[in-house]
Amino acid sequence: MFFEELLADDGRVEPRDEMPDAYRRLLVRQIAQHAHSEIIGMQPEGNWISRAPSLRRKAILMAKVQDEAGHGLYLYAAAETLGVDREDLLDQLHTGRQKYSSIFNYPTLTWADVGAIGWLVDGAAIVNQVPLCRCSYGPYGRAMVRVCKEESFHQRQGFEILHTLSHGTPAQQAMAQDAVDRYWWPALMMFGPPDADSPHSAQSMAWGIKRFSNDELRQRFIDMTVPQSEALGLSLPDPDLRWNEERGHYDSGAIDFTELTEVVSGRGPCNAQRMAHRVKAHEDGAWVREAASAYAAKQAAREGAA
Amino acid sequence: MRDWPLWEVFVRSRRGLSHVHVGSLHAPDAELALRNARDVYTRRQEGVSLWVVPSAEIVASEPGQSDAFFDPAADKIYRHPTFYDIPEGVEHL
Numbered sequence: 098m099f100f101e102e103l104l105a106d107d108g109r110v111e112p113r114d115e116m117p118d119a120y121r122r123l124l125v126r127q128i129a130q131h132a133h134s135e136i137i138g139m140q141p142e143g144n145w146i147s148r149a150p151s152l153r154r155k156a157i158l159m160a161k162v163q164d165e166a167g168h169g170l171y172l173y174a175a176a177e178t179l180g181v182d183r184e185d186l187l188d189q190l191h192t193g194r195q196k197y198s199s200i201f202n203y204p205t206l207t208w209a210d211v212g213a214i215g216w217l218v219d220g221a222a223i224v225n226q227v228p229l230c231r232c233s234y235g236p237y238g239r240a241m242v243r244v245c246k247e248e249s250f251h252q253r254q255g256f257e258i259l260h261t262l263s264h265g266t267p268a269q270q271a272m273a274q275d276a277v278d279r280y281w282w283p284a285l286m287m288f289g290p291p292d293a294d295s296p297h298s299a300q301s302m303a304w305g306i307k308r309f310s311n312d313e314l315r316q317r318f319i320d321m322t323v324p325q326s327e328a329l330g331l332s333l334p335d336p337d338l339r340w341n342e343e344r345g346h347y348d349s350g351a352i353d354f355t356e357l358t359e360v361v362s363g364r365g366p367c368n369a370q371r372m373a374h375r376v377k378a379h380e381d382g383a384w385v386r387e388a389a390s391a392y393a394a395k396q397a398a399r400e401g402a403a
Numbered sequence: 404m405r406d407w408p409l410w411e412v413f414v415r416s417r418r419g420l421s422h423v424h425v426g427s428l429h430a431p432d433a434e435l436a437l438r439n440a441r442d443v444y445t446r447r448q449e450g451v452s453l454w455v456v457p458s459a460e461i462v463a464s465e466p467g468q469s470d471a472f473f474d475p476a477a478d479k480i481y482r483h484p485t486f487y488d489i490p491e492g493v494e495h496l
Contacts, residue, residue: 109419
């Protein structure tokens with residue numbers, strides 16, 4: 098069959114190609130949840146725009162949050178190439194039938210959290226997303242290329258915030274450390290459950306959607322991040338973290354995946370707040386959509402009359 | 404042929420890459436536009452997929468106003484990763 102030959106040859110599937118229904122469904126689910134994560138991800142950081150410590154930080158943060166909205170739009174457009182409707186996807190998000198990344202259900206308690214999100218959360222997202230640029234589905238891969246190019250500034254601005262704080266007063270240093278202490282484990286959970294408990298992974302890898310396993314990507318992130326934490330002068334909250342010469346990787350402590358299950362199941366610190374905010378934003382925006390449609394209809398009627 | 408509409412031609416050179424504009428041609432309808440585009444623009448296997456779009460349907464920004472139109476992006480240099488100072492020796496950022 099054409100589809101299988103294409104994948105065997107590491108080729109790319111494009112929208113008009115025939116593809117198995119299950120492949121289409123898996124992609125819709127993944128791309129939609131990825132898109133939802135981008136737009137829900139605007140909330141924890143958006144929380145700090147009005148309280149950024151300087152005009153420079155505020156302008157940067159606004160640009161970053163705007164980027165997240167843009168990433169959501171690239172991804173919804175990629176999902177639509179599979180024959181689904183954006184309104185339906187949003188409806189599934191709003192009614193809890195589709196999920197978003199569990200990381201955005203944690204609160205941003207201090208300004209340092211904005212730094213920790215940029216450095217750790219966007220850092221982990223980059224590790225996840227770079228291999229997706231080579232995903233077997235063309236439109237998803239191309240959206241990822243754009244996203245990854247833009248993520249680089251996100252990670253750097255987070256690193257810079259933490260670097261400034263960790264070289265500041267003892268109180269600023271403590272605030273930076275506290276943010277890293279709270280975000281380290283949730284960031285590691287962003288890679289998903291361990292390979293042994295990840296039911297969809299094998300099929301996703303066979304179809305060339307996923308290129309590396311959850312545990313491989315998690316290890317890659319840890320290996321990249323430990324030296325960066327040393328440059329920041331901040332510690333990571335894992336007493337078992339040490340370099341393993343033999344493996345050529347860092348060893349790390351066990352992750353409490355019951356927390357991930359809880360947050361994914363809707364019992365994280367901010368799940369209800371995030372969804373309520375999203376639904377309200379959507380409802381509050383209804384008049385803008387209606388006005389745009391009414392204006393377009395009026396213009397069309399005028400042109401028809403002329 | 405004077406009355407035939409103009410069509411813009413886009414070619415996907417291989418799977419995984421997006422369609423790229425390669426030029427235009429005149430044709431009386433969409434089907435002939437597609438066939439003619441194949442003959443004019445992909446004689447050397449330049450592509451695996453073709454799009455033809457009526458030129459009149461394309462809405463374009465005004466070249467004369469491009470400064471004002473794209474200006475909002477010009478002063479936001481902090482959108483680029485090179486804006487940030489990273490300490491010597493820090494990798495993978």
